[in-house]
Structures are given as C-alpha cells and as structure tokens.
Amino acid sequence: MNTEEKKPKSRRELVRTMGQSGNYWYAMEESKNLKKGKSLEVIFWKSPIALYRGEDGEVRAIENRCPHRQLRLTSGIVQGDEITCQYHGWTFDGCGKCTGISHELGKGKAKDSLPNIKVNSYPVQEKYGLIWVFPGDPALSETVKIPAIPQLDQEEPWEFIPIDVKLDGHYSMMLENVCDFNHAFLHRKFKPFTDPHLLGTRREGDTIWIDYETDMSQSSAVKTAGEKKGAGLENMTLWYQYPYQGSNTADKYLHWLFMTPIDENHTRCFFVFLLGPLEIPFINKPVPKFLRKTVIALANKFYIIPLLGEDTYIINEEMLGQERHPDIQHLEFNPIVGEFQKMSIEKWEEYVHTEALRKKKQKDDKERYVFTGAGLTKKELHDYNTMLEEKEEAGL
Ligand code: FES
Ligand SMILES: [Fe+2]
Incomplete structure (x- = not known):
C-alpha cells in the first residue's frame, strides 16, 4: 500500500483499496470473443494484459506493452503464433520474448543476434467457455487449480x-x-x-x-x-x-x-x-x-x-x-x-508479501529481467522490501 496516501480508517475502507491475489486463475474473457488471429486487452488490477489467439488456435497472454515505446501490443497484428507491434514492427511470442524486428536492427545478419528483449507473460488456459489467466507467480500455476465444477x-x-x-x-x-x-x-x-x-x-x-x-x-x-x-x-x-x-x-x-x-x-x-x-x-x-x-x-x-x-x-x-x-x-x-473483508485483506497482503520476496530473489540472483505478478506497483513492492530489510536490520 502506498504509505503516502491517506490511511484508511476502517476495514471496509482498507479492503476497497486492494486488489485480489494474482496467485489464482482468473476468468478474463469468454472464449468465443477471441477469434483466431485476433487480440484483445484485459486488465488485472491496473495491469493491462494482451490476450491473443494464434492461428494455431492457442491463446497466449503477455503484458500489453511494447517495450520499445510502450504502445499497446493489442493495437498490432497477430501473425502465426506471435503478435507484432503496429508501430515499428517488433514481434513477440507467447513467452513475451522479442523474436523479430522489422527494421535494420533485426534484418540481415542482425536477425540472428537480436537484443534480449522481453515482456512479462502469464499462464493461460481455457475451461468452461472462459479464458483463464494466472497473473501471479507462474511457478504456482501448476498446483493452483481452476475451481472444479x-x-x-x-x-x-x-x-x-x-x-x-x-x-x-x-x-x-x-x-x-x-x-x-x-x-x-x-x-x-x-x-x-x-x-x-x-x-x-x-x-x-x-x-x-x-x-x-x-x-x-x-x-x-x-x-x-x-x-x-x-x-x-x-x-x-x-x-x-x-x-x-x-x-x-x-x-x-x-x-x-x-x-x-x-x-x-x-x-x-x-x-x-x-x-x-x-x-x-x-x-x-x-x-x-x-x-x-x-x-x-x-x-x-x-x-x-x-x-x-x-x-x-x-x-x-x-x-x-x-x-x-x-x-x-x-x-x-x-x-x-x-x-469477507478480513479474508480479502489477508489474501491481498499475502500476495504483496510473496511477490516482494520473489522480486528480491530475482534481484539477488541478478536476473536480466525482474518480473512480478500483475496488479502490483513497483513502489508497493519496493516499500514492502524496504520494510523487510529494515526489520531484518533491526533484528526483528
Ligand atoms: S513502439 Fe512498438 S515497435 Fe516501436
Ligand atoms: Fe442481489
């Protein structure tokens, strides 16, 4: 939570400032609304996600942001099982990796040594006529299930x-x-x-x-x-x-x-x-x-x-x-x-906690890209990590 903001005075006020834990599967769209070769944007707690269905019929979910100039990838085009940004033609696969660049930087010999560019990607599946995305830690998506009906x-x-x-x-x-x-x-x-x-x-x-x-x-x-x-x-x-x-x-x-x-x-x-x-x-x-x-x-x-x-x-x-x-x-x-409010608050705080630790670990491991679950701001995670460090220093 942003500590500079006005502090909520009640449980009700607090819960209304919070999202839901990304470490679950979320129904984000009806399957029928995403046709082959098309894309659309969905949002999980302020984080835009590009859903696109490749020409092979599979749905992919990646951050809806071209890392070049931050345009929405959903304003681009789907070709094969990849999506290409409309502006300068950078192409991304379902893992969020840049696999092609339409101008000099990605042509001729340069094609084989593209810069290592990546955006976040999310596990996705279709069930019960809905497209489900796992916006949190992808490692948990195997064990956490869509509710059985x-x-x-x-x-x-x-x-x-x-x-x-x-x-x-x-x-x-x-x-x-x-x-x-x-x-x-x-x-x-x-x-x-x-x-x-x-x-x-x-x-x-x-x-x-x-x-x-x-x-x-x-x-x-x-x-x-x-x-x-x-x-x-x-x-x-x-x-x-x-x-x-x-x-x-x-x-x-x-x-x-x-x-x-x-x-x-x-x-x-x-x-x-x-x-x-x-x-x-x-x-x-x-x-x-x-x-x-x-x-x-x-x-x-x-x-x-x-x-x-x-x-x-x-x-x-x-x-x-x-x-x-x-x-x-x-x-x-x-x-x-x-x-209800008590459980919702607990689960959101648990999400901020686990994602802050995941972010810290990626930084400690000097990962090229640090990715965290959708719905969390850099500041939120930074504040949380600072709080953890201060606690550790104080021996608490
Ligand atoms: S803004 Fe997307 S390729 Fe340039
Ligand atoms: Fe009602």
Missing part, C-alpha cells in the same frame, strides 16, 4: 451460458451484495429469496461458508419453470472460496461468480448459473434436452440479467455514497460482510 466436468455436462457483467464498483461490493440476503427488498419484483434467515457461517481455510434458510418459491422464475414450483427449496449454501463465489440450492440450482478486479472502481464479473430441473410452465413437464439451452437463454434474458441489473445499479449507488461520505462508518449488521 462437477456439473460441467461430468460426461453429460449441464448446459449453461456465462453472463458477463461489467461492474462499476469494487469487487468486494459485489461479493458483499451476493452473499448478504438482507437486500431482498431491492429484488422485491423478482423475489429470488424471501424472508431470509442466516443460519450460520464458518471459515475453513480460505473458504467461508454461509447457510441461509429462505423461501425461494416466491421467485417469479422458480414459479414459472422451477421443479414443483420451488417446493423443497428452503435452504441455500453460499461460499466465498477465495477468490471465487458461489451458491448451491439442493444440488439443483447453483451459481458461480468469477470476478477479475480491474481497479478500485471497476470489476469484470462472469456469472455461471447452473439450472438443474426445469419444467414447462402450465403442463409441469420437464423441459426436453433439445430445448434446455433456449430456456436457459430466456431465463438469462428475462430473469437473471435484469436481476443482476438491480445489483449493479445499487452498487453504483453504493459507490456514490462512498465517494460522498468516505469517512463515515457503515452501520453493518451482517457478520458475513466483516468476515
């Missing part, structure tokens, strides 16, 4: 259509919104949960579980297409499995929320709703397999997207409140909110 991993996966929400708000606000059912009033038109009662919450490692008792049969969607009009849906379990969020109702209706923090005021959210038993209205017969995708598209369009629209609207309002009254404490009565 059994309903999508089985032989006959459930159909789903991801919903892409561009939120004008800090990621923690979305988290707090989704898991705090005290905002049933906001959704009085759609009634996704009625008369919620928090049964309990517990933390296990980096996961916080929340159990609610609530009446879901009042929901307009459940009444229309839910199994037995929602009878038997009284309990919902939600989780904040860092850095992901989800819910499960009777193993029949589930959702996952994958967020990518862009900055203090913007977050990219991908919702995956898994709708189990669906019935045809009035005749109450199961929706046949061939129609399920259409019904899911209709459910997204007429129920889930408008419902999420209420949440994004209200988070905008919350942002405005925060901007106007930054120093006034909230009157927060839901214990989940504080628990």
Whole structure:
C-alpha cells in the first residue's frame, strides 16, 4: 500500500483499496470473443494484459506493452503464433520474448543476434467457455487449480451460458451484495429469496461458508419453470472460496461468480448459473434436452440479467455514497460482510508479501529481467522490501 496516501480508517475502507491475489486463475474473457488471429486487452488490477489467439488456435497472454515505446501490443497484428507491434514492427511470442524486428536492427545478419528483449507473460488456459489467466507467480500455476465444477466436468455436462457483467464498483461490493440476503427488498419484483434467515457461517481455510434458510418459491422464475414450483427449496449454501463465489440450492440450482478486479472502481464479473430441473410452465413437464439451452437463454434474458441489473445499479449507488461520505462508518449488521473483508485483506497482503520476496530473489540472483505478478506497483513492492530489510536490520 502506498504509505503516502491517506490511511484508511476502517476495514471496509482498507479492503476497497486492494486488489485480489494474482496467485489464482482468473476468468478474463469468454472464449468465443477471441477469434483466431485476433487480440484483445484485459486488465488485472491496473495491469493491462494482451490476450491473443494464434492461428494455431492457442491463446497466449503477455503484458500489453511494447517495450520499445510502450504502445499497446493489442493495437498490432497477430501473425502465426506471435503478435507484432503496429508501430515499428517488433514481434513477440507467447513467452513475451522479442523474436523479430522489422527494421535494420533485426534484418540481415542482425536477425540472428537480436537484443534480449522481453515482456512479462502469464499462464493461460481455457475451461468452461472462459479464458483463464494466472497473473501471479507462474511457478504456482501448476498446483493452483481452476475451481472444479462437477456439473460441467461430468460426461453429460449441464448446459449453461456465462453472463458477463461489467461492474462499476469494487469487487468486494459485489461479493458483499451476493452473499448478504438482507437486500431482498431491492429484488422485491423478482423475489429470488424471501424472508431470509442466516443460519450460520464458518471459515475453513480460505473458504467461508454461509447457510441461509429462505423461501425461494416466491421467485417469479422458480414459479414459472422451477421443479414443483420451488417446493423443497428452503435452504441455500453460499461460499466465498477465495477468490471465487458461489451458491448451491439442493444440488439443483447453483451459481458461480468469477470476478477479475480491474481497479478500485471497476470489476469484470462472469456469472455461471447452473439450472438443474426445469419444467414447462402450465403442463409441469420437464423441459426436453433439445430445448434446455433456449430456456436457459430466456431465463438469462428475462430473469437473471435484469436481476443482476438491480445489483449493479445499487452498487453504483453504493459507490456514490462512498465517494460522498468516505469517512463515515457503515452501520453493518451482517457478520458475513466483516468476515469477507478480513479474508480479502489477508489474501491481498499475502500476495504483496510473496511477490516482494520473489522480486528480491530475482534481484539477488541478478536476473536480466525482474518480473512480478500483475496488479502490483513497483513502489508497493519496493516499500514492502524496504520494510523487510529494515526489520531484518533491526533484528526483528
Ligand atoms: S513502439 Fe512498438 S515497435 Fe516501436
Ligand atoms: Fe442481489
């Protein structure tokens, strides 16, 4: 954290200044939006990343910055499995290495002795219709997994259509919104949960579980297409499995929320709703397999997207409140909110800590390039390393 900035006075103020740990896989784009031979920019906590799909169909993720004059590589062109900057034609591979220069410096004999130029690169993979990037320490990307979604991993996966929400708000606000059912009033038109009662919450490692008792049969969607009009849906379990969020109702209706923090005021959210038993209205017969995708598209369009629209609207309002009254404490009565903030702060601090150590090690090893995870400023890591050195000198 920048120590020269005004110090946050509360846990809530502090968490709103922080990103999420880069040492996890983040859903950054829908696979279908990145065509062969094309590139696009995504941002992980203020760090621009160029995603491009080579002509071989593979996606690569590298820093979106040409080291020559700092132009966006995504304004360039993809050729083969490399990307070339639009200005002077420097070419980079998926590891971020400069493999070609279009002018004299890279022509003729010079071609075989190109200067050692490199930008940061990030592990990337595609799963569940999404492009996932590991913005932190690449060495950890092998052991840290994308969350397993059994309903999508089985032989006959459930159909789903991801919903892409561009939120004008800090990621923690979305988290707090989704898991705090005290905002049933906001959704009085759609009634996704009625008369919620928090049964309990517990933390296990980096996961916080929340159990609610609530009446879901009042929901307009459940009444229309839910199994037995929602009878038997009284309990919902939600989780904040860092850095992901989800819910499960009777193993029949589930959702996952994958967020990518862009900055203090913007977050990219991908919702995956898994709708189990669906019935045809009035005749109450199961929706046949061939129609399920259409019904899911209709459910997204007429129920889930408008419902999420209420949440994004209200988070905008919350942002405005925060901007106007930054120093006034909230009157927060839901214990989940504080628990979430605590874990989010812990995980961000852990990220700054491990990346500061990684940076120090690369410097000590006199590496040609020192690369650290996306989302961290040089100053943040420098301050942290200075603090570690001072502590060491003082024998603490
Ligand atoms: S600015 Fe990219 S090649 Fe010159
Ligand atoms: Fe909501």
